Amino acid sequence: MTVCPELELIENFYDAEDRSRFLAYFLRRHPWPDNRYTFGGRQFVLPRLQTWHADAGIRYSYSNNLLVTRPWTASLLAIRAEVESRLAYRFNSVLVNFYRDGDDFVGWHADNEPELGESPLIASLSFGAARPLAFRHKISGETGRLVLPTGSLLLMRPAFQSQWQHSVPQDRGISAARINLTFRKVCQPTDRVNV
Numbered sequence: 001m002t003v004c005p006e007l008e009l010i011e012n013f014y015d016a017e018d019r020s021r022f023l024a025y026f027l028r029r030h031p032w033p034d035n036r037y038t039f040g041g042r043q044f045v046l047p048r049l050q051t052w053h054a055d056a057g058i059r060y061s062y063s064n065n066l067l068v069t070r071p072w073t074a075s076l077l078a079i080r081a082e083v084e085s086r087l088a089y090r091f092n093s094v095l096v097n098f099y100r101d102g103d104d105f106v107g108w109h110a111d112n113e114p115e116l117g118e119s120p121l122i123a124s125l126s127f128g129a130a131r132p133l134a135f136r137h138k139i140s141g142e143t144g145r146l147v148l149p150t151g152s153l154l155l156m157r158p159a160f161q162s163q164w165q166h167s168v169p170q171d172r173g174i175s176a177a178r179i180n181l182t183f184r185k186v187c188q189p190t191d192r193v194n195v
């Protein structure tokens with residue numbers, strides 16, 4: 001099995017009590033929108049539920065602007081503060097995904113939108129059912145999998161997005177839900193240094 005040096009898994013970032021508290025929040029209280037979208041006059045169904053939250057003024061073209069930018073919820077703010085404190089790194093946005101069961105998935109992609117800058121560090125927090133992150137190298141084709149247990153924080157170092165693609169494959173054997181938060185730092189034009 002390929003080990004990807006750009007991935008670092010911190011298990012038990014949250015203990016059992018916090019895990020069940022946050023999982024209950026996301027399953028019962030988080031404001032999930034419908035997963036049917038219309039784009040270019042055509043309707044399609046996202047194979048999971050999703051919300052995007054960012055600081056005021058942050059714009060991001062993820063998924064062709066399908067996502068409405070929402071304010072931070074109290075739970076998301078509390079989690080962000082703990083992730084930032086542990087990593088000594090600031091994030092200004094989070095994509096929240098709800099994989100209702102093993103039918104829900106995300107296909108092969110890299111989080112390499114230009115707004116993430118040249119070297120995006122993404123921190124990925126999981127609650128609920130353990131699902132594997134599959135990854136494959138863009139040039140060599142090497143593949144690997146890393147199971148993301150509940151309460152774990154996965155660091156995707158910058159080169160992960162430029163050199164690899166990743167996915168969360170369908171697994172019909174899984175009936176439990178998984179929540180995943182990916183904290184990002186979106187760069188705005190004013191952040192760029194003009195020399």
Ligand SMILES: [Mn+2]
Pocket residue numbers: 109110111166
């Ligand atoms: Mn991703």
